[in-house]
Amino acid sequence: MATMADVARSAGVSVATVSHVLNGTRPVSPGTRRAVLDAVDALGYTPNTLARSLVTARTRSIGLAVSAISNPYFTAILQGVETAALEAGYGLLLADPHDDPLHEREVARLLHERRVDGLIVAPSARPDELVDYLSRHAVPTVFLDRLIDPPGSGDGAAAAAATGAPFFDQVCAESAEPTARLVAHLAGLGHRRIGLIAGLPGLSTTRERVTGYLDGLAAAGLAHDDRLLLSGSSESAGAERATATLLALSDPPTALVTANNAMTLGALRVLRRHGLSVPRDIAVCCFDDFPWADLFSPRLTAIAQPSRELGTRAVRLLLDRLAEPGRPSRTVRLPCAFVHRTSCGCPEEATPSEAAERTASSALPKIPPEPPSEKGTAS
Amino acid sequence: MATMADVARSAGVSVATVSHVLNGTRPVSPGTRRAVLDAVDALGYTPNTLARSLVTARTRSIGLAVSAISNPYFTAILQGVETAALEAGYGLLLADPHDDPLHEREVARLLHERRVDGLIVAPSARPDELVDYLSRHAVPTVFLDRLIDPPGSGDGAAAAAATGAPFFDQVCAESAEPTARLVAHLAGLGHRRIGLIAGLPGLSTTRERVTGYLDGLAAAGLAHDDRLLLSGSSESAGAERATATLLALSDPPTALVTANNAMTLGALRVLRRHGLSVPRDIAVCCFDDFPWADLFSPRLTAIAQPSRELGTRAVRLLLDRLAEPGRPSRTVRLPCAFVHRTSCGCPEEATPSEAAERTASSALPKIPPEPPSEKGTAS
DNA sequence: AACGCTTGCGCAAGCGTTTACGCGGGGTCA
């Protein structure tokens, strides 16, 4: 493989000059520049970024560690990250922590050893090891989707605080309020027994969605029945079990809220298996919209997260931090959209076209288009 | 950041010894080993793979360039690749060529500049630039999903042949026969006008599925009507247009085959928009199964590709090539499964459980469980 | 004519590893 020295020799200049031509880091006479450029493509020279990174101490690449890549939600995030990164001239290193604390730490190490400039991570439910590793090695990181306990409550945070380093940046979607809204909607339709299939315990998203669920019940003046709140472990199989349990109750729920799309899938499977019709026999609303949601029958009423933007925001946060390491850390929360369809029990709109569908939700109080909240949480 | 020199100093040994301890590349006395290891985690030392790669000339990372990451099919591939790579101790660099020939070439360059050991690419419809780049720079590559013209017909191939380098390895799913099978199934149900929404012209997958479609028609003794074969450009919007065109025909098809899942989506949208009921008004079969396909109503009869295995096979092929650069190139074709559900017009099974559904397809001639064909295509 | 300034470039010291050599000391064998 041709190196810079080869190019230099072939162009009759020094390697320094070649470097400067290629990077535009200092003026070079037109003649020399031509000679170099010609040599470059005569030899088919490709710069070796490894060597470059070794001296500059930056790789212009970021690591992405998210579990369950197959989830359309994460996929959209991935897309957002990919485009934003590429746009900024950054490469993307991917790794799957498999939602396991140890694996997660290993994956962070792998990425760090490859000297990514920063990391974007959707942490697991027990991220202590991870946070510990990241703060010990001062790896610039933004947490995605799931929030980490604020500084002062965890080991890693303490370590970070001790070194005076800012805590991590974070970005996620608003979860509580939209979930409450789903519950309110169902309650408004007359439902009194509304079940929730929640996610993995320990995740901030789970906590917030449960909170939203309870808030929604309270706001509607409904009593909370413990037996109606089950964990579906954030995945399809768990949701199947939870749904089956709910249906076996002596007084099963008349409406169901599912807390992410994998669990929606599981719940729907079980409902079908029991020969129940949605929304006639049981209404369903889900957190997490997805591309197929409008093709089910009934079409699924859902909360749509700004998944793609979550990804781009994460990248932006990271790049900001890289540019200015000392800045106070930020937590960005993006608003969700209520996508009103028919699985909640509301009648199909007159014109079942996409356009009509979008405006349908305006019958309900609109989420104000305020800019996403950004609050500094410098420790 | 601590370097090997720091560790060496702290342990009172030379950097060479540290290196050998860390890599196990030569025997070291237990005492020294301990000292080094202790120093390592006292300092929180993390090896710099950049420096290592610079001297070893391998990065232990592979590049993955696939478009449309959001497609569940590619997502499954991605998962396969990720796990297989990690298992072999390889990192994964991701880039999206956006199905564009130029972008594709750029992405390959980006990955190559980062010195990935090899590349896995799902090439676009016009991969000449890409192939050219790859063979000029001798980047070990396996093509995924879409096949490249065999050597002797293209520029890149010619270049490769000229340098005596083997042509690229490839892996894809069987396309023609399963598509024919879909058509045969529909014809068997009495359909005489069967439409095909095909993919992007130029893709091998498109070619093969069209071939399969025509074969299926011929085998059923049906005449081929040009107007029933439209391109949906491999994506949802294109399929919507194509479907609308089909429905506007004076004698529209009574059955539809869609050639990938994005197009299935588009087609279904349009059918719904036109108030058509599947399969009563029109039957639908699709190439490309996906996780939600059994929750639609009707449940979609589809060809399931072994997507995940496609990914793992690609990695295996690549690693084999890296281990033995001179080996003749191989093309691996994996068989698909016919998943029989109800959108074709067949009645729902007695027990609509998962188990019953799986066995349902055994009513039809089974695809023999022969090992995937691997034929050498050394140029 | 001497001076300084600008312009255009080369020299060489790293960046953090791996690895071919080589060297001293202790054991084994004749």
Add this chain to the structure above:
DNA sequence: TGACCCCGCGTAAACGCTTGCGCAAGCGTT
């Protein structure tokens, strides 16, 4: 006791790039 070997380790030269420093030539001043 000397020859030999092996064991355990250090020395130093790469790997391919960036970048601070400095030099020579050409120009416009006084």
